[in-house]
Amino acid sequence: RRKTFQASRSRMAQVQEQINDEVGLLIQAIKRVGEDGKVTFGELARDEAVTQTFEALLGTLKAARKRGFLDFKGELLLMGQHDNVMIELTGASPEEAPAAAAPPAE
Incomplete structure (x- = not known):
């Protein structure tokens, strides 16, 4: 059981690292x-480069906003309907962000 917990912890760390890279x-x-x-x-x-890089642009935008790197109004952004919504960087950089909280140890 401990191995499974450690594997999940490792996987969660990998996912957080990937999200941070995308942000x-x-x-x-x-x-x-x-x-x-x-x-x-x-x-x-x-x-063009953005469309080739990000599979889920809205998800990455939301992750960046949650981490305090940028801000925009609304929860859902749709092409055409929300083209004029301004996305603004806050000035924080990923290097300044606190590390994601690790799951509690058993």
């Missing part, structure tokens, strides 16, 4: 596509 790529994309750390959802969603 870092998203921040770079926003800086590249936008100006002064701001970009509209439409500009970002239609950028």
Whole structure:
């Protein structure tokens, strides 16, 4: 049973690392596509490199917002309907973020 717990813990750490990597790529994309750390959802969603990089752009945006790296209004962003929603970097960087909380030890 302990092995299973350790395996799940390891898997959770891998997932958190992957999310953090994607958030870092998203921040770079926003800086590249936008100006002064701001970009509209439409500009970002239609950028060729962004469409090739992110399988779930909204999920990555939400993860970045949850971690305090950016902000935007609303919970759901749809192309066409929400093209003018502004996405703005907060100034925090992934290097400054606290590490994800580890699950409690048994």
